[in-house]
Amino acid sequence: MSSDIENKCLKKGVRLTDQRKVIAKIMSESNDHPDVDELHKRVNNLDSKISIATVYRTVKLFEEAGIVAKHDFKGNKARYEQTTLDHHDHLIDINTGEITEFVNEDIEKLQKKVAEKLGYKLVDHRLELYGSKIKK
Amino acid sequence: MSSDIENKCLKKGVRLTDQRKVIAKIMSESNDHPDVDELHKRVNNLDSKISIATVYRTVKLFEEAGIVAKHDFKGNKARYEQTTLDHHDHLIDINTGEITEFVNEDIEKLQKKVAEKLGYKLVDHRLELYGSKIKK
């Protein structure tokens, strides 16, 4: 059974090795935002011989192919997630590290407007909210 | 003549050494967002014996005292600026690296609202726009 990411690799002409298939499968199944260490652990459950160097190389390759997205949240190592159709930003729980995704079109529009007012074409952006859970 | 940052140190009870005075002066005079290497170079023009370790330690100290702000823009080393009264965000020119500061109250409000809707109290945030200059 080929994973979602595996199919994207085929489409983009990314050569599929056994290691890449395993990493693709793990990332396709992950609904969180694992860092390389965590990915390596999960990958090693399926094939314990895959090195962390290969995970680093593969994750970078996938990122350059637009298949996965890399995030450098505050004070942490890089974390990855499969690219989705929709654009979303992240809210990070400062106590637990838990990540919630959100979409807000109004903010998107304002960002574009701000950039244009300053004489720039908006190419990319980064919006992260850091908060603590409100107990009710 | 004591610098702006030097005064803040006095107010916060941060011990003032010769090295810290020099670093404070340099940062007070800087209107850009220098990284530690750049700060070290500027500082060494006034006192060539100040080590980069001291710059690292001092910049961290100032940050913890709320005197300077640290930014980790995409793909770069940490950069610093003196904290100002107003809160502002940054637009980074993807071609030149040039940084423009901006303030947008509407975006701020929306961020707070988004966090609350998700059950969080907004504690901190990060908003960076990346763009390329529009030629006219």
Added chain:
DNA sequence: ATAATTGCAAATGCTTTGCTTGTGA
């Protein structure tokens, strides 16, 4: 066949730290 990929260990780049000597309040 053969250019690309892997695993390993060593190298990297930024940042922090241990230790000894120096110094501000």
Added chain:
DNA sequence: TCACAAGCAAAGCATTTGCAATTAT
């Protein structure tokens, strides 16, 4: 005086890379 700070070099940490062996197409 004496707890704290500075300078130096070594250590840390995440990530990248050189090289010889292996593999996908």
